[in-house]
Amino acid sequence: MSVVVEEDPEAAATLSLQLHLLGMEMHHCRHAAQLVDAVRTRRPRLVIVGLEVGGQDGIAMLRCLAGCHYRGRVLLLSGVERKITRIAERLGRRLGLEMLAALDKPLRLEELRRQLDALARSSAPPPGERPMPWRSEELDGALARRELILHYQPQFEIATGRLSGVEALVRWAHPAMGLLEPGAFLPLLTAEQGRTLTRRVLQLAMADAAGWYQAGLRLSLSVNVTPDDLMCPDLLAMIREGRDRIGDMPVVLEITETASMQDELLGGEVAARLHLNGLEVSVDDFGVGFSSLARLQLLPISELKVDRSFVSRLHEDAQDAAIVEAVALLGRRLGIRVVAEGVEALDVLAPLAHFGCTHVQGFGLARPVVAAAIPDLAGRQSPMRASSAASGASPGSTP
Numbered sequence: 001m002s003v004v005v006e007e008d009p010e011a012a013a014t015l016s017l018q019l020h021l022l023g024m025e026m027h028h029c030r031h032a033a034q035l036v037d038a039v040r041t042r043r044p045r046l047v048i049v050g051l052e053v054g055g056q057d058g059i060a061m062l063r064c065l066a067g068c069h070y071r072g073r074v075l076l077l078s079g080v081e082r083k084i085t086r087i088a089e090r091l092g093r094r095l096g097l098e099m100l101a102a103l104d105k106p107l108r109l110e111e112l113r114r115q116l117d118a119l120a121r122s123s124a125p126p127p128g129e130r131p132m133p134w135r136s137e138e139l140d141g142a143l144a145r146r147e148l149i150l151h152y153q154p155q156f157e158i159a160t161g162r163l164s165g166v167e168a169l170v171r172w173a174h175p176a177m178g179l180l181e182p183g184a185f186l187p188l189l190t191a192e193q194g195r196t197l198t199r200r201v202l203q204l205a206m207a208d209a210a211g212w213y214q215a216g217l218r219l220s221l222s223v224n225v226t227p228d229d230l231m232c233p234d235l236l237a238m239i240r241e242g243r244d245r246i247g248d249m250p251v252v253l254e255i256t257e258t259a260s261m262q263d264e265l266l267g268g269e270v271a272a273r274l275h276l277n278g279l280e281v282s283v284d285d286f287g288v289g290f291s292s293l294a295r296l297q298l299l300p301i302s303e304l305k306v307d308r309s310f311v312s313r314l315h316e317d318a319q320d321a322a323i324v325e326a327v328a329l330l331g332r333r334l335g336i337r338v339v340a341e342g343v344e345a346l347d348v349l350a351p352l353a354h355f356g357c358t359h360v361q362g363f364g365l366a367r368p369v370v371a372a373a374i375p376d377l378a379g380r381q382s383p384m385r386a387s388s389a390a391s392g393a394s395p396g397s398t399p
Helices: 009-021 032-042 058-067 082-094 109-121 136-144 191-214 235-243 264-276 292-298 318-334 346-355 371-379 383-391
Strands: 002-005 026-029 046-050 073-078 148-157 163-174 178-180 220-225 251-256 280-286 303-306 337-340
Touching: 002 009, 002 032, 009 026, 009 109, 026 032, 032 058, 046 058, 058 073, 058 082, 073 082, 136 191, 148 191, 148 371, 163 191, 163 371, 191 220, 191 235, 191 371, 220 280, 264 280, 303 318, 318 337, 318 346
Parallel strands: 002 026, 002 046, 046 073, 163 220, 220 251, 251 280, 280 303, 303 337
Antiparallel strands: 148 163, 163 178
16 A cells, blocks of 8 residues: 655546556545545555645655654655755655655656565565554563564675675564564663663674584674664673684674764774774764764774665666765775665666675665574575676676
């Protein structure tokens, strides 16, 4: 089910026909009150918003969606200049909305099909899995009962197509509601619960990595941490203890760039200690957060992860392509590994390799899997190599 907010009846009718051809039912709204009612009663997986909507523009509609805690995907339709569309996309993400790449009017069926394919591959939580009003003791109980488990997002080397690493992603195996995505509970953790969860994730990930190491795999292990986690004095000791079981496997701590560090100097001290202890530091969502260049100068960064919002429109948007190329060049000049996130289609691999990105991850290559599935995934032919073999090109070849 999709909900469309579009004032122009002709454009709405055209979109309805296109969605019908692609097998998706549509409900049409003309203003904010109808949108709120549709989100609450129909629980759509996708909301399509025209940026120009008469009395209330599309940006107001984004705030409306955030206000009613919508947790599906949002697709913008735009007839204005790309710069304005990008502002609206960034605002949507800042409001906590899951934004698909915007499409230009007049809408082409193939572009809409590509976005719906991305939606189908997405692991975003269904609308019903919005953050719930969990009581603090419920979250404490989940931690105590070890209901918070890990899945791993595979990461591939572009040049060879081989599985090179994994990123640990937390899930809640809720006894009544099934497997919950992070968006359903992470925003509600207290600071202390967050620190407890980080320790739990590190313990689980290190134990899983030890199993892979014994099986002969040498993969990098990435774990997401916050600036507050880096300030915990026991973090290094915990990681050092776990590293005794995984030999020379790289451990990468990912700091989300959108999380501001209160004391950059102290953060630099901790990150330097991590580096001296053989750990790597990665900046996640690079390009969409705080003081990017200043942080690169201060912290001993070994990896940059280009945000998916820039990767998804490489072929359609020259500005996005230029940003990815600039980040890759910066990484190459500084000797920093550059990873492209959110790869949904194999046709972006060639330009990413041409720009200088060395590694990729995304649902178009492989979805997150449990630890036991990693050895089998490492032994199989990657989708990158399979695609290259079919076309007669190497994974990192350029057009």
